[in-house]
Every structure is written in structure tokens, then in C-alpha cells.
Amino acid sequence: MRIRPRQQLLELWRAHLETSYRDKAWVWGGRDGSNSICDAEQLMCLLYPATELSNFALDPESIAMADDVASVMSVLGDDLWIGEFLVEVTGQFFDRYTGADGEPIFAGGSYFRDVGQGAPTDEQRKLDVVDSYSMSLSLCIAVLRFVRGLQRYLSGEVRLQAGRLDERIEELTPRVQTRLTAAMTGLIRSFVIHTPHFSSAAGQEILTLVNQTGSAFKDVIADFSGTLERIRVQARNDIRSGQTPDTDLRDDNLLFECGWSWGIDRNAVPRAGSALQVGERPGFAVTEPYLYFTLVALDGVKDLYSQRTQEPDLLEGEQLQLADSLRKRAELTQRYWSTISRFGTGRWPLEDLPWRTSDGKQSDYYSLAVTSFLIQDMLDRESTTDLARTVAVLTQLAQRARITNREVPDDPAATLHYPGITLTLKGSQDVDDGPLMGYHVADFTTLLLKRSLQAARLARDVETREQLLDLAATAMEHMHDRAVTRGRSSGLWDNLAPADNVAHPSPSWFLTERMMECLVVAHNTFSRPPLATAAMVNSATGRISEADHLLNQEFLEVGDAAYSPQRRELEAIERSLDRARAIAPKRPHTAESLAADALMRLNSLAYAREDANR
Known part of the structure; x- marks a missing residue:
């Protein structure tokens, strides 16, 4: 299947508006109801392409809106009417997820799941989750870019004609800045460094993972300390704010891993000088990194120091300090997992499928997450040294997940796609004497599609590039088969149901937003010059x-x-x-x-x- 990002993004927008805009009003929620994450995902499906791709811009300050974009958006009106409506809808989001005390709400809500110990309590559903911090961070950056474009246009006579819109933007901007600051603070306090002793169960899992040559554990410990010494020193010197007080990175008998837990770390210290409750709120999340939440946190943080964020000078005051702290954590985390994935001189730990986490869990999804860290690290360094082996891992994962191979009846690989892997949110049971909560993650194919397209930018030979683009096309075809094909949500995702595979009447904004991201990545990949060796x-x-x-x-x-x-x-x-x-x-x-x-x-x-x- 050929990937045509412009046409497919426009089709997504058309289906999105058919679902969300009814009787001249915005309808919130999807298959998973409404919460601070899926409602942000619903908005991001429109705002992210409009602010990331110049030929999808919706603000009048940009060059004349393309005819095909104007045709799709015509249900909202023309020019300023589109901007005015999107500002109004964005204001609704901030109304819904701002408390009576003015504090932003980052609750997981309906995304928290029953893992066999009972349904989460109301108090548990109010817990903050890293997914909400990260999605809110990206949303706030997109909103600020959009309203800055509108403000540049609203001058002179235009400002007089659209005075009400100008007032709404002035009211909205401080609320966006507050939520952005809170999301950044929450991400800092959710960052963790796990330091198990090498003799502990977690330490043994890490040593077994990196020991691909069958060496004596004492030699592996020495190699681990030597290989990660620079990363350990960086963590000890740069990562302080919001970190566990008793973390000792000077002890070579302690192994370590870093990343983001599912929420605020239970041992995180309050952030000094923070005027927001998220800076002082007690945490419940265990001090262990989750690969999924680390991945989404990194995606959000990268929006903070992208070139498009820095050009219009969107960040101010405290946000610049928070962004610098998050950048250091993101770079440290990416270097750590990139190094661990290729540890040793023989077979990579990443090549020993499936990846095993320090708590004994294993899944091909974890392998794909670690591969994503590696690809992003190579992109940042513009390195192609290990690209061929990385592509081989991606290809094998696509086969194991039945993306390139045929699925058989009762195939266990099918659960990667529906209902996905279930993350147990350790520590959540300490809230309101409730049960242990879970979190479903079902974006294996979109993650594979996104990373294949990104890796294709690195390829310096035709064979590798074609292999990656073929893999991306196959993943795109797999997602095409999962699109809703009838009803109001036709053209969105996801049509899988527990038993009968019947299309659900409402879309999954979780998966639709990730498909939108893939199409934006495809647009950026295809916009680059062709391969020239x-x-x-x-x-x-x-x-x-x-x-x-x-x-x-x-x-x-x-x-x-x-x-x-x-x-x-x-x-x-x-x-x-x-x-x-x-x-x-x-x-x-x-x-x-x-x-x-x-x-x-x-x-x-x-x-x-x-x-x-x-």
C-alpha cells in the first residue's frame, strides 16, 4: 500500500470533523469516554498537523490556505471563523480539565483499567499519569503556536473586526501557560532512577539481559560499570531536582536504569518554589521506569526543544529552566537505553527477543520500545553505524507481530494489537485502599510504522531505505485494515472488538492520534531530498x-x-x-x-x- 501523507491526513481530518463536529457543536470523547488524555488526543489530531506542517496551516497569518485544506475545513467556516472556533474548543478543554481552584487536572480517568482485582475507585481515577503530562505538553505547544499565528494576523482593522476573538486569545493564553508549566513539573517529578543491588531480583534480571556471551557475573558487573560510567556521572551531576533523595549513583555494586514511571514518584521530593500543586503533590508510583511511559515522555519533551518551539520564543521564565531540566533527563535516558540495547561485543541484548524488563516482564512491545530509543538516538547523532542491525530487529518484530506474516487462529501475537499489553501501575493500590490498576497499550503497529519512517531518513543506501519503506507500507496496510469502515466514525481507528471484530460506533482517539503522528512523520520524511550516495x-x-x-x-x-x-x-x-x-x-x-x-x-x-x- 502506498503511503500518501497529504491525502491521508486530509481524509483523517474529514472523518474527524464528521465525528466531532455535530449540529455546530463540538462533541467530546470516544470509545474510552472522556478524560484528560483522550480529549487532548482528540484536539491534537487537528492542531498538531496545522502547526507542524506549513501546508496544513489554519491560521490566517500563514500563506493562503490550500484549496484542499479549505475544502475539508469548510464545515467550520472560512478564515477567522476556523480560528475562532478552534480557540473556543480549546477553551472548552481547559474548562473541563482545570479544577475550581485553578489547578490543571491530569487524571487518567477511564484509561485506568481493571487487572482482575476490581474496578478502580473514583479516587484512583483522579491520579495523575505521565501520559497526560506528555500529551498536555505537546498540546500546549501546539495551541501556543496556533494562537501566536492568529495574534500576528489580528492587527489594525482586522483586530477591530475580530475584537472578541482577540479577547478570547488573551484569556486563553495564561491558562495554556499554566498547564504547560504544570505538565513540565509533573514530568520532572515522575522521572526516576532505579538502583537495584546486583544481587537483588531486579539486578539479576538486568545482568542476565546484558550478559549475551555467558560471562561470569563479576565480569559483567565490571563491564556494566565501565560502559555506563559516563552516563552514571552525568546522572549524578545533572539530575537533582525532584529526584529520590537516597539514590546513590556512586556505589558500583548498584546497577541502575532511568526513565519515567507511570506517575509522580512516591519518593520524589517537592519542587522548591513551585506555585502549583503538582510541584508538591505526593506521589504513589513505584521508583521504576516503564518503557511505554518513558517513550511517551520523550516524545513530549522533544517538542519542548524542537526548532519550531524555539523560533517563536514560546517558553518564558520558569518554563525555560524546566525545559532545560527535562532536556537533560531526556538525553540521559536516550543514551542509557541506546547503550543498554547494544551492550557487549557479541549479540545485542536487543536482538535477544523479546526484551525483558527488570521486574521480569517480557514482550515484543518492550523490544520495539527499546528499538525506538535506539533509532531516535541515531537520528539525533545522524549516525548510521548500527542501522542495518536495527532494521533487522524491526523486520523480525514485524514478522513476530503478524504484520508481515499471516495471522493464524488463536494467534497469541494478536493480543499485541487488541487489547494490547497491560501495564500494572505498581503503587496505585496505595490510594483509597483500592485495587492495583492497569493501563492498556495497543499502539504496536503505529509505533513500528513511525520508527520505520524515521529510520528511512538515516539510510545511505538504496537497499536499506527500500527495506524500511516497504516495512512502513506493510504496517500502513495493516492499519488500513483496522480503520472503521462504517458509521459516523468511518475513516478513523480502531475497528477491532473483543470477539466479533465489528466496528465500534466511536473511535479510539488513542490510536487515531498516533496514526496522525505517523502521517506527519511520513510527510516530513518524504519532504526530504532523495537518497544520493x-x-x-x-x-x-x-x-x-x-x-x-x-x-x-x-x-x-x-x-x-x-x-x-x-x-x-x-x-x-x-x-x-x-x-x-x-x-x-x-x-x-x-x-x-x-x-x-x-x-x-x-x-x-x-x-x-x-x-x-x-
């Missing part, structure tokens, strides 16, 4: 050089007649070769085709002259 450029240059030399010879044979057919043909060939020479470094095969055409035309001229001479 040194060998391809050399081949094109060789043909251009030969054609140029033959062209010079032909010019020696024609007279000075300015309008002779031969001279006009040679001048046309010259222009074609100039074009080929200009584009050869970036589009060598196109340049080679132009040179080949020039060679054919030159050969025809030479043959005609030789024939005339005979």
Missing part, C-alpha cells in the same frame, strides 16, 4: 562529463548561423546538461537521466553528420 553522484557526473565533452565537439562542427536547427538543438542540449550538473549532488539519478537523454541526442546528431558525409 557518492557512487550515484559519481555515476551521474561521469555521464554528464562525457555528454559535455561530446557537446563541445559538436559545437566545433556547426556554423555561426544563429537560427540553424543544429545550433538550436545543441543549445537545448547545453541547457539540459546545465540542469543535470546543478541537481546531480541531490538528485543524481534524475541528473543521470538528463545526461543519458543528452547523449542520445548528441549521438543522433553525430550519426546524421556521418551519414551525410558518406
Whole structure:
């Protein structure tokens, strides 16, 4: 299946508005009801492409809205009416998830699940969760970008005509900034460094994972300490705020792992000087990183220090300090998991499928999460050193998850896609004497699709790039088969049901938002110049050089007649070769085709002259 990000994003928008905009009013919620996460996901499906991709921009300050975008959005109105409606809907979100005391709400709500010990209590459902912090962070950045565009447009007479919209933006912006600050604070206090002793159960799991050569444990411990020494020093020196007081990273008998837990760490110290409750609120999450929550936290944090965030100077005051703290944690975490995934000199721990966590859990989803850390690390460093082995892991995971292979009846791999893996939120049972809660994660295919498209940017040879794009296309086809095909939500996701595979009347915003992210990544990947290796450029240059030399010879044979057919043909060939020479470094095969055409035309001229001479 061919991936066409522009057309597919527009189709997603059209289906989104058909579902969410009814009788000139916004309808919140989906299959999982309403909570601070899925309602943010619902908004992000519109705002993220509009602020991330210039040709999807919806604010009037941008260049004229594309005709196809305007056609899709016409149900909301034109120009300012679109902006006014989106500002109003965004305000509704902040009304819904701001408490009477003005504090932002990050509760998991209906996303918290029963894991066989009873349904979560009302108090438990009010617990903050990292997924909400991260999604709110990305949403706030998108909203700020959008309203800044509107504000730049609202000047002079336009401001007088749209005075009410200007007032709404002025009312909304401080609330967005408050939620952004709170989300950043919550992420800092949810960051954890787990330091098990090597003899503990968790320590033994880590040592077994990294020991792919069967070495003695004392040698593995020494290698672990040596390999991760720089990361350990960085953690000890840079990571202080909101960290567990008794974490001792100087003891070489303690192994360590870092990342984000599911919520505020139960041992996190209050954040000094914070004016928000999230800076002082007690935590309940166990001091152990969860791969899923670490992954979503990193995605949110990267929005903070992306180029598009820095250009309009969206962050201010305390937020700049919080962003710097989160950046250090994100870089530390990414380096840690990238290093652990390739630990040792033999087979990588990542290649020993499935990945095993320090609490003894194992799943192909965890393998894909760690692969994601590795790919993102290679992207940041623009390194292709281990790309081939990483692609092999992605391919094997796609086979094991029955994305590229055929699914059989009662296939256990099917549970990766529905209902997904269930994370047990350790520590949640300490709230209100309630049961241990769970959290369903069912984005295996979209995660594979996203990382395949990102890795394709790194490929420096045609074979690897084609392998990754073929993998992405297969994952896209798998998701296409899961789209809702009838009813109001037709075109959104996800059509899987527990038993009869009947389309659910409401969409899963969890999965739809992730499909939107994949299409944005595809758009950015396809927008980059095509692959141009040194060998391809050399081949094109060789043909251009030969054609140029033959062209010079032909010019020696024609007279000075300015309008002779031969001279006009040679001048046309010259222009074609100039074009080929200009584009050869970036589009060598196109340049080679132009040179080949020039060679054919030159050969025809030479043959005609030789024939005339005979």
C-alpha cells in the first residue's frame, strides 16, 4: 500500500470533523469516554498537523490556505471563523480539565483499567499519569503556536473586526501557560532512577539481559560499570531536582536504569518554589521506569526543544529552566537505553527477543520500545553505524507481530494489537485502599510504522531505505485494515472488538492520534531530498562529463548561423546538461537521466553528420 501523507491526513481530518463536529457543536470523547488524555488526543489530531506542517496551516497569518485544506475545513467556516472556533474548543478543554481552584487536572480517568482485582475507585481515577503530562505538553505547544499565528494576523482593522476573538486569545493564553508549566513539573517529578543491588531480583534480571556471551557475573558487573560510567556521572551531576533523595549513583555494586514511571514518584521530593500543586503533590508510583511511559515522555519533551518551539520564543521564565531540566533527563535516558540495547561485543541484548524488563516482564512491545530509543538516538547523532542491525530487529518484530506474516487462529501475537499489553501501575493500590490498576497499550503497529519512517531518513543506501519503506507500507496496510469502515466514525481507528471484530460506533482517539503522528512523520520524511550516495553522484557526473565533452565537439562542427536547427538543438542540449550538473549532488539519478537523454541526442546528431558525409 502506498503511503500518501497529504491525502491521508486530509481524509483523517474529514472523518474527524464528521465525528466531532455535530449540529455546530463540538462533541467530546470516544470509545474510552472522556478524560484528560483522550480529549487532548482528540484536539491534537487537528492542531498538531496545522502547526507542524506549513501546508496544513489554519491560521490566517500563514500563506493562503490550500484549496484542499479549505475544502475539508469548510464545515467550520472560512478564515477567522476556523480560528475562532478552534480557540473556543480549546477553551472548552481547559474548562473541563482545570479544577475550581485553578489547578490543571491530569487524571487518567477511564484509561485506568481493571487487572482482575476490581474496578478502580473514583479516587484512583483522579491520579495523575505521565501520559497526560506528555500529551498536555505537546498540546500546549501546539495551541501556543496556533494562537501566536492568529495574534500576528489580528492587527489594525482586522483586530477591530475580530475584537472578541482577540479577547478570547488573551484569556486563553495564561491558562495554556499554566498547564504547560504544570505538565513540565509533573514530568520532572515522575522521572526516576532505579538502583537495584546486583544481587537483588531486579539486578539479576538486568545482568542476565546484558550478559549475551555467558560471562561470569563479576565480569559483567565490571563491564556494566565501565560502559555506563559516563552516563552514571552525568546522572549524578545533572539530575537533582525532584529526584529520590537516597539514590546513590556512586556505589558500583548498584546497577541502575532511568526513565519515567507511570506517575509522580512516591519518593520524589517537592519542587522548591513551585506555585502549583503538582510541584508538591505526593506521589504513589513505584521508583521504576516503564518503557511505554518513558517513550511517551520523550516524545513530549522533544517538542519542548524542537526548532519550531524555539523560533517563536514560546517558553518564558520558569518554563525555560524546566525545559532545560527535562532536556537533560531526556538525553540521559536516550543514551542509557541506546547503550543498554547494544551492550557487549557479541549479540545485542536487543536482538535477544523479546526484551525483558527488570521486574521480569517480557514482550515484543518492550523490544520495539527499546528499538525506538535506539533509532531516535541515531537520528539525533545522524549516525548510521548500527542501522542495518536495527532494521533487522524491526523486520523480525514485524514478522513476530503478524504484520508481515499471516495471522493464524488463536494467534497469541494478536493480543499485541487488541487489547494490547497491560501495564500494572505498581503503587496505585496505595490510594483509597483500592485495587492495583492497569493501563492498556495497543499502539504496536503505529509505533513500528513511525520508527520505520524515521529510520528511512538515516539510510545511505538504496537497499536499506527500500527495506524500511516497504516495512512502513506493510504496517500502513495493516492499519488500513483496522480503520472503521462504517458509521459516523468511518475513516478513523480502531475497528477491532473483543470477539466479533465489528466496528465500534466511536473511535479510539488513542490510536487515531498516533496514526496522525505517523502521517506527519511520513510527510516530513518524504519532504526530504532523495537518497544520493557518492557512487550515484559519481555515476551521474561521469555521464554528464562525457555528454559535455561530446557537446563541445559538436559545437566545433556547426556554423555561426544563429537560427540553424543544429545550433538550436545543441543549445537545448547545453541547457539540459546545465540542469543535470546543478541537481546531480541531490538528485543524481534524475541528473543521470538528463545526461543519458543528452547523449542520445548528441549521438543522433553525430550519426546524421556521418551519414551525410558518406
